[in-house]
Amino acid sequence: MVKFIKSGLPYFRRMLTVAVPIMIQSGVTNFVSMLDNIMVGQVGTLQMSGVSIVNQLMVVFNLCIFGAMSGAGIFTAQFYGKKDRAGVKNTMQYKLLFAFLLTAVGIAAFVTMGDSLIGAYLQGEAGAGEREKVASYAAEYLEIMLIGLLPFALSQAYAGTLRETSDRVIPMISTVAAVLINFVLNYILIFGHFGAPELGINGAAIATVISRFAELGILVFWAHTHKKKYPFIKGLFSSSTITRELLKKITVVSLPLLINEALWSAGMAMLNQCYSVRGLDVVAAINIVSTISNVFNVAFVSFGSAIGIILSQMLGAGEKEEAKKASTRLLFFAVFTVVFIAMAMMIFAPLFPRIYKTSDEIRNLASAVIIVVALFMPVQSFTNACYFTLRSGGKTVITFLFDSGFVWTVSVPLAFILSRYTAVPIVPLYAAVLSADIIKCILGYTFMKKGVWLNTVVE
Numbered sequence: 001m002v003k004f005i006k007s008g009l010p011y012f013r014r015m016l017t018v019a020v021p022i023m024i025q026s027g028v029t030n031f032v033s034m035l036d037n038i039m040v041g042q043v044g045t046l047q048m049s050g051v052s053i054v055n056q057l058m059v060v061f062n063l064c065i066f067g068a069m070s071g072a073g074i075f076t077a078q079f080y081g082k083k084d085r086a087g088v089k090n091t092m093q094y095k096l097l098f099a100f101l102l103t104a105v106g107i108a109a110f111v112t113m114g115d116s117l118i119g120a121y122l123q124g125e126a127g128a129g130e131r132e133k134v135a136s137y138a139a140e141y142l143e144i145m146l147i148g149l150l151p152f153a154l155s156q157a158y159a160g161t162l163r164e165t166s167d168r169v170i171p172m173i174s175t176v177a178a179v180l181i182n183f184v185l186n187y188i189l190i191f192g193h194f195g196a197p198e199l200g201i202n203g204a205a206i207a208t209v210i211s212r213f214a215e216l217g218i219l220v221f222w223a224h225t226h227k228k229k230y231p232f233i234k235g236l237f238s239s240s241t242i243t244r245e246l247l248k249k250i251t252v253v254s255l256p257l258l259i260n261e262a263l264w265s266a267g268m269a270m271l272n273q274c275y276s277v278r279g280l281d282v283v284a285a286i287n288i289v290s291t292i293s294n295v296f297n298v299a300f301v302s303f304g305s306a307i308g309i310i311l312s313q314m315l316g317a318g319e320k321e322e323a324k325k326a327s328t329r330l331l332f333f334a335v336f337t338v339v340f341i342a343m344a345m346m347i348f349a350p351l352f353p354r355i356y357k358t359s360d361e362i363r364n365l366a367s368a369v370i371i372v373v374a375l376f377m378p379v380q381s382f383t384n385a386c387y388f389t390l391r392s393g394g395k396t397v398i399t400f401l402f403d404s405g406f407v408w409t410v411s412v413p414l415a416f417i418l419s420r421y422t423a424v425p426i427v428p429l430y431a432a433v434l435s436a437d438i439i440k441c442i443l444g445y446t447f448m449k450k451g452v453w454l455n456t457v458v459e
Contacts, residue, residue: 012333019306021168023298024176038291039190040204041356045284046130047201048358050137052287053121054145056272057114060265061106065153067261068098069160070308071254074394076164077309078456081316088165089232090242094250095157102258103150114142121276121283130280137201144205148212155212158219161232164309170222178215182207256396260404267407271433274415278426281362285353285426288366292352293373296345300381303334308388315393320454323392327448331385335378342377349374368427376434383437386444393455402444410436 041048072091079087110117118138122131159171188196189203199206227233276283307330314323349370353363391399415433418424424432447453 012329014310015303015306015330015333018168018309019302021172022163022305023302024172038355039186040201041288041358043190043200045280045358045362046133047137048287048356049280049283050134051141051201051204052283052290053118053134053138054142056121056269057110057117057142058145060262060269061102061110061149062152063261063265064102064106064258065099065156067258068102068254069095069156070261070391071257071396072098072250073160073164074253074308074312074391075250076161077312078316080165081313085231086241087246088161089234089236090246091250092157092161092232092236093242094247094254095161096154096236098254099150099153099157103153106149107146110142110146115139118142120273122280134280141201141205144202144209148209151209151212151216155216155219158216158223162219162223162230163305164312165230165232167229170219174215174218174222177218178211181214182211185210253394253396256400257391260396260400263404264407267404267412270412271407271415274412274419275426275430277419278429281359281365282426284358284362285365285369288353288356288358288362289369289373292345292348292370296341296374296377297380299341300334300338300377300384303330303337303381304384304388307331307334307385308392311389311392315454315456318456320456324451324454327389331382331389331448334385335381338381339378342374345374345377346371365426369430372427372431372434376431376437379434379437379441382441383444386441386448389448390444390453393453395453395455398447398452402440402447406440406443410439 040051072094076088076091079085079091115135118135122134155174159174162168162171185207186204188194189199189207190201191203192198196203223230223233272283272286275286307327310330311323311327314320314326350367352370353366356363356366387399387403390402411433414436415429418429418432
């Protein structure tokens with residue numbers, strides 16, 4: 001064991017160099033989002049529930065963008081490892097094209113089906129008047145948030161490419177700047193400070209949209225004024241050398257990831273809808289839980305992203321045996337580190353919900369669920385590391401089955417049955433759904449050890 005740890009230290013240090021900037025970026029983002037959520041929570045429980053519903057729907061769009069960019073990003077990282085500059089530029093052009101296409105599809109879906117999607121979360125024992133108010137708040141918030149979809153998608157194209165070509169600092173700076181702008185504007189627009197009108201949750205939406213344009217502006221300005229550092233920027237919009245064969249290869253790899261992220265996020269939305277059957281108190285409590293979970297989950301999500309980038313670069317450079325050796329060690333360090341973070345989350349469980357202006361019942365419920373989430377955080381870290389390892393070699397069909405396939409064949413049916421056909425309270429119900437991921441750990445590690453992911457897509 002000692003020998004295993006010592007041999008893994010170089011990989012762990014490399015993982016930290018990749019993961020720490022991502023962690024800082026995501027950490028600041030989620031911490032400020034948490035503060036924003038608390039501000040919205042000060043407006044009222046019904047408003048908070050409306051915002052929570054829309055944000056859960058927005059996660060579906062965000063992860064579709066993530067899936068499309070990630071598929072092309074596998075090629076970007078491997079082209080970079082191969083020192084193929086033209087290949088990097090081609091993948092960047094691919095990302096920009098899909099950013100526009102997916103945004104158009106997303107806006108069309110939200111405009112035509114927004115009310116129905118919001119209504120699906122308004123279940124349980126709440127009165128018709130409360131449900132109508134929550135639906136109204138959610139619809140107003142969604143209408144403004146649609147404006148920010150395109151800058152968000154384009155920012156992911158730029159930031160992802162910079163990270164995959166070993167520049168993690170600028171994406172971090174752009175995100176940190178954006179979330180700080182968002183935080184300041186939230187404070188001003190939600191509560192009407194410094195002479196501004198008091199806009200409530202609409203002010204929160206406006207602040208988010210402005211911050212997304214700011215993030216995109218920083219990334220575009222920096223990338224296009226440093227063409228020597230980023231040679232793939234030259235001729236990005238004026239010429240393209242992408243071949244039909246490469247376009248087909250990227251699409252074949254990206255499409256399963258796009259579908260996976262869409263189905264996975266839809267699965268998460270469906271799980272939350274199942275939980276919402278227990279009433280609006282549960283909707284509010286889950287919103288509180290999600291807020292603090294996002295802050296603590298930054299660690300294992302960042303480790304997973306770092307593992308994917310490192311292994312993709314190794315595979316692109318033809319270092320398959322080295323990548324196989326690194327994968328198990330990186331997995332071990334990711335899970336080991338998260339154990340301590342989970343312990344810290346449990347300490348905050350009874351304290352964090354008391355920040356919100358809501359009932360004691362909702363606070364107590366949120367505290368109990370936070371403890372459950374913390375207990376299963378190492379399991380989530382394990383499955384996340386397996387996911388990014390499998391994805392690094394472009395075996396996206398396997399990752400599709402492993403990720404969203406598992407959610408829809410195991411997690412969602414389990415939650416649906418327990419929520420509709422039993423009287424199991426929300427806390428044990430939530431724990432039962434998370435415990436199913438132990439099966440996923442076994443499947444993921446089996447795929448890893450078999451080496452099915454050891455594949456170079458840019459040969």
